[in-house]
Amino acid sequence: MLKIHPLFIYSSIPLFLSISSSSSAHFFQNISSIPTSSIPKPTSWDNFHTLVGCRTGQNVAGLSRLKQYFQHFGYCNYSTSNFTDNFDDTLESAIKTYQLNFNLNITGELDDPTLTHLIRPRCGNADIINGSSSMNFGKVNFSYSNSGGSKYIHSVGHYSFFPGQPRWPPSRTTLLYAFFPGNQLPENVKAVFGRAFGRWSEVTTLTFTETRLYYSADIKIGFFSGDHGDGEPFDGVLGTLAHAFSPPGGKFHLDGDENWVVNGDFVNASSSMVSAVDLESVAVHEIGHLLGLGHSSVEESIMYPTLSSSTRKVELDEDDIEGIQSLYGSNPNYNGSTTMPDFGRETSGAHTLLKSFLIICSVFGIFMDSLL
Ligand SMILES: [Zn+2]
Numbered sequence: 001m002l003k004i005h006p007l008f009i010y011s012s013i014p015l016f017l018s019i020s021s022s023s024s025a026h027f028f029q030n031i032s033s034i035p036t037s038s039i040p041k042p043t044s045w046d047n048f049h050t051l052v053g054c055r056t057g058q059n060v061a062g063l064s065r066l067k068q069y070f071q072h073f074g075y076c077n078y079s080t081s082n083f084t085d086n087f088d089d090t091l092e093s094a095i096k097t098y099q100l101n102f103n104l105n106i107t108g109e110l111d112d113p114t115l116t117h118l119i120r121p122r123c124g125n126a127d128i129i130n131g132s133s134s135m136n137f138g139k140v141n142f143s144y145s146n147s148g149g150s151k152y153i154h155s156v157g158h159y160s161f162f163p164g165q166p167r168w169p170p171s172r173t174t175l176l177y178a179f180f181p182g183n184q185l186p187e188n189v190k191a192v193f194g195r196a197f198g199r200w201s202e203v204t205t206l207t208f209t210e211t212r213l214y215y216s217a218d219i220k221i222g223f224f225s226g227d228h229g230d231g232e233p234f235d236g237v238l239g240t241l242a243h244a245f246s247p248p249g250g251k252f253h254l255d256g257d258e259n260w261v262v263n264g265d266f267v268n269a270s271s272s273m274v275s276a277v278d279l280e281s282v283a284v285h286e287i288g289h290l291l292g293l294g295h296s297s298v299e300e301s302i303m304y305p306t307l308s309s310s311t312r313k314v315e316l317d318e319d320d321i322e323g324i325q326s327l328y329g330s331n332p333n334y335n336g337s338t339t340m341p342d343f344g345r346e347t348s349g350a351h352t353l354l355k356s357f358l359i360i361c362s363v364f365g366i367f368m369d370s371l372l
């Protein structure tokens with residue numbers, strides 16, 4: 001049976017499928033307000049650490065789960081979903097490609113750096129689609145050198161697009177976004193998305209306007225738990241955080257089971273608070289997909305697939321800006337540096353007043369992108 005990946009679904013999925021699994025989602029003003037009962041919760045990926053040192057030819061419990069992981073993100077193409085625990089050549093090849101994409105030493109073994117990377121929370125979109133990678137694996141200009149017996153890669157990876165380079169048509173310079181009514185999101189959460197859209201409109205010719213007409217909006221934003229009808233179920237705390245469809249799909253789904261931090265304040269984060277996720281960081285990344293960008297191997301870029309918990313990363317990197325401007329052109333007012341305020345770091349009263357003003361404006365339906 002053909003499995004349809006959300007990246008290639010351009011038509012609307014019947015919304016009743018999503019409604020049945022809607023989530024009220026968990027939002028917290030800052031990391032300190034997350035109750036200890038919510039943290040930490042181990043994810044199914046944490047068990048990958050038990051696989052350290054596994055090599056080709058071995059049979060180790062848990063390798064089938066790892067194969068499932070690689071299959072999901074496009075690193076292998078087993079003909080069955082009944083994965084075995086054999087460390088076969090296909091798995092070794094998948095590990096090597098993963099190591100290439102994430103700028104790790106290409107050993108083909110499950111070494112500690114590789115496993116540490118594998119368990120990081122990440123975007124649910126695949127890194128390799130129909131055998132073509134948007135990351136290092138899909139680039140050609142690699143140079144190799146040997147050092148200490150290990151092979152190192154010097155990455156030239158940069159921004160990329162989905163296969164076929166889908167984008168919103170030139171006639172659509174203003175895109176409408178709406179929030180799934182069943183989530184009943186508070187205004188301060190909606191304002192986070194307004195800021196995230198603003199980061200992309202600041203550097204392009206695109207503008208984004210919130211509408212209350214969810215079903216006719218270009219971009220539909222919703223928090224859902226587990227299976228929500230598009231064949232890409234969410235997996236509870238951490239693991240996959242969100243996913244989004246390429247243009248003109250417009251669907252932007254976030255895992256309702258995460259502990260979402262709204263104001264970006266991770267200053268008081270302790271090591272035990274491992275399950276907090278910065279909402280704006282994830283929103284900025286997924287909007288990149290909604291506009292047509294694929295994943296990038298540039299670790300500083302917004303389009304890098306992983307985001308460590310309790311981490312804020314909201315500034316567009318040069319890699320992201322070059323990529324999006326090659327699709328949509330540059331904002332005539334963009335002078336080479338972004339000016340978006342980072343509310344997560346603000347301390348001044350003036351910024352607090354500005355934030356309050358923006359939230360009030362959003363309550364009255366004033367368009368956020370025209371203010372930012
Ligand atoms: Zn992504």
Ligand SMILES: [Zn+2]
Pocket residue numbers: 006228230232243253
């Ligand atoms: Zn989804």
